[in-house]
Amino acid sequence: xxxxxxxxxxxxxxxPGSVEFQIARFTNKIRSLTSHLELxxxxxxxxxxxxxxxxxxxxxxxxxxxxxxxxxxxxxxxLAIRESKTR
Numbered sequence: 141x142x143x144x145x146x147x148x149x150x151x152x153x154x155x156p157g158s159v160e161f162q163i164a165r166f167t168n169k170i171r172s173l174t175s176h177l178e179l180x181x182x183x184x185x186x187x188x189x190x191x192x193x194x195x196x197x198x199x200x201x202x203x204x205x206x207x208x209x210x211x212x213x214x215x216x217x218x219l220a221i222r223e224s225k226t227r
Contacts, residue, residue, distance in 0.1 A: 159204050160215055166197040167219050 205212040
């Protein structure tokens with residue numbers, strides 16, 4: 141299901157530099173790193189990488205939320221990630 145949503149975003153977007161594509165790519169990386177860290181709990185370098193990717197995705201999500209709220213809501217639902225509480 142996750143790959144299907146990622147593929148649908150890839151097919152919709154012609155520009156791989158778009159915000160939606162980057163968020164989908166980061167979400168895919170986050171999910172793979174999370175499953176890796178479930179097996180290798182003491183892999184601290186991967187934990188650091190995961191935190192950096194989470195921060196990048198959060199900044200992109202907040203940018204998209206400010207820019208276009210409708211596209212933000214659609215992307216959140218499509219990728220099945222919960223909405224963060226923005227102030």
